[in-house]
Amino acid sequence: MRLFSQLSWYFIREWRRYLGAVALLIVIALLQLLPPKVVGMVVDGVSRQQMSTSQLLMWVGVMLIAAVVVYLLRYVWRVLLFGASYQLAVELRQDFYRQLSRQHPEFYLRHRTGDLIARATNDVDRVVFAAGEGVLTLVDSLVMGLVVLFVMSTQISWQLTLLALLPMPIMALVIKRYGDQLHNRFKLAQAAFSSLNDQTQESLTSIRMIKAFGLEDHQSGQFADIARDTGRKNMRVARVDARFDPTIYIAIGMSNLLAIGGGSWLxxxxxxxLGQLTSFVMYLGLMIWPMLALAWMFNIVERGSAAWSRIRSLLSEAPTVGEGSQTLPEERGSLQIAIKEFCYPGSQHPALRHVNVQLKPGHMLGLCGPTGSGKSTLLSLIQRHFDIAQGDIRFHDIPLTELRLDGWRSRLAVVSQTPFLFSDTVANNIALGRPTAxxxxxxxxxxxANVHEDILRLPQGYETPVGERGVMLSGGQKQRISIARALLLDAEILILDDALSAVDGRTExxxxHNLRRxxxxRTVIISAHRLSALTEASEILVMQKGALVQRGQHEQLVSVKGWYQDMYRYQQLEAALDEEENEKGVSHG
Incomplete structure (x- = not known):
């Protein structure tokens, strides 16, 4: 029942719909009292030979009219009640998506994709079902039960009513115990479903790698283990679920036995x-639905409550990066980086130390260094995926922490190491940031981006669908389409995070050359493993273990002993050997 108080904000806001549905349910409950009363009158009238045929037909007509009215009213309250619950589903999913879009990489380090999808779909469905069907069963069972109980007690016999309802308190206690068990077990089952969802998502997105390594049987075995675990936990839920109906039917059977036995004696x-006893038994039959509905309500509300706790825990997480309030001037500005030390959340080891750079408009900054040296970390901090505890980054001499996030990021165009393309046309993928282009x-x-000719060679040119995650394109084509997407934004600062790794030297x-023009x-920041991409940079930073070990222009760095000189010579030798191999292959051919 906690769920109803947790969703009270929505019930209060949509009070007209819910109040209208409740009012109609009360009218329906009153109309349903009519047939047992009429049947009792008919039985007494016929047994005493005091009812004519015309009177009998009149009462039959009254019952038919009542049935038609009940049917129409049920249709109306379902529209009101379930319309409100479906609107709740829309709002919860919008809030959920808005929350995901506000979060930063640290959040996604803690939450798996499959789990997030499960919460946005399965858990929301459970909450919405409880807000619709749960409210219906609660109101319907209470209204019908109380009204029938009142009529049975006042119009027929309160002694017989008390006798017939003796099994009910015991049933209520047992159902409450089942509800607590169901809440805990269903929460575990939903967590298992999240794991299953996550495994499915990972297997589908990495299917080509699985096939390349021949891991189909291994992955199938892993999936089967998770599916079995999910099945076991859902079976534990089903075992509790299966106890509700037998408990209710036993209680109802005992009530009928006591009612018929006590009523026969009376x-x-x-x-x-005899007519009163017939009416009483029919009224008691009307009590079956409230009792069944009450148990069913406990069932779906406990499921909804468990699902809501999972959704609420995620919606209540504040973004680790706070929103600033200042807006940026329209003109272009300098970017100043002054980082004393930065550690990732949960880590004591510094990822960056003593990094100081100033970038003016029109400058190109190159970043290089061995894997894990901190290049991508620095680019993440510039994009403000994380906040810096010791030091800061400023633009227009304003700390990034004081700027509005949307205002700052509108000045950036980013191409990451792993380009992502949507299941859409090439043109729409390039126009992602400017849909009206x-x-x-x-x-x-x-x-x-030097990809125009490649696109024209595709079956439908710019209207060619690229498939999920760009499966129809090569790695180099995906990178260049991602670069074109960034260039179309015409942003002030362009960030290329190893975005040329999949293209050949000539294309690079x-x-x-096009980027220089x-x-x-504009400010361009390029992180690269292939040093030929940095030869035209205004300044190159050589990073190792999170610190700057060398800095300067290309000509300066190749003339000084160090990592840059060694790596540049190695890459030049490697390129020469590759060219020699290619020439030999051509001559042999």
Missing amino acids: VWHGMMT ELREIEQAARL HQIL WGQG
Whole structure:
């Protein structure tokens, strides 16, 4: 029952719909009292030979009219009640998506994709079902039960009513115990469903790698284990669920036995007529639905409560990166980085130490260093995925923590290490950040990214669907389409996080040439493992273990002993050997 108090904000807001549905339910409950009363009158009238055929037909007509009215009213309250609950589903999913879009990488380090999908779908469905069907059964059972109980007690016999309802308190205690068990077990079952969902999502997104390594049987075995565990936990829920109906039917059977036994004794002693006993038994039959509904309500509300606790725990998480209040000036500005030390949440080991850089408009900054040196961490901090405890990053001499997030990120265009394409056309993927862009603008961005000719060779050109995650394209094509997407934004700061790793040297050279032309007056930050991508940078930072070990322009760094010189010579030698191998292959061919 906690769920109703937790959702009280929604019930209060939609009080007109819920109040209308409750009012109609009360009218329906009153109308349903009519048939047992009429049947009792008919039985007494016929047994005493005091009812004519016309009177009998009149009462039959009254019952038919009541049945039609009840049918129509049930239709109306279902529209009111379930319309309100479906609106709750829309709002919960909107809140859920808005919460996910506000979160930062630290949040996604703690939550798996499959679990988030399960909460947004299965858990929301359970809450909505409880807010619709749960409210219906609660109100319907209470109204019908109390009204019937009142009529049985006042119009027929309160002694017989008390006798017939003796099994009910015992049934209520047992059902309450079942409800507590169901809440705990269903919560575990939903967590298991999340794990199953996560395993399914990971298997589908990595299916090509699974096949490449021949891991189909291994992955199938893992999936089967998780599916069995989920099945076991759902079976524990089903075992509790299966106890509700037998308990109710036993209680109802005992009530009927006591009612018929006690009522027969009263009729035998002339304290009740046969028609009254018939009406009482019919009224008691009307009590079956409230009792069943009450148990069912406990069932679905406990499920909804368990699901709501999972949803609420996620909706209540505040973003780790707070929103600032200042807006940026329209003109372009300098980016100042002054990081004393940065550690990832939950880690004591510094990921960055003593990084100081100033970038003016029109400058290109190059980042290089071995894997794990802190390049991507620095780019994440510039994008304000995390906040810095010791040091800060400023733009227009304003700390990023004081800026509105949407205002700051509107100045950035980012191409990450792993480009992501949506299941849409090439044109729509490029125009992701500017949906209203014209085709000529999209084509211009594609030319700058040196992917225009590749797109024209696709079956439908720019209207070619790329498949899920760009499955129809090569790695280099996906990277260049992602670069075109960023260039179309025409942002002030362009960040390329190892975004040229999948293209050949000639294509890389052409893209860099285009970027130099495009980037006049803009700030470009390039992180790369292939040092040829950094030769034109205004300044290059060489990073190792989170610290700057060298900095300067390309000509300066290749002339000084260190990591940059060694790596550049190695890559030049590797490129020469590859070219020699290619020439030998051509001559042999």
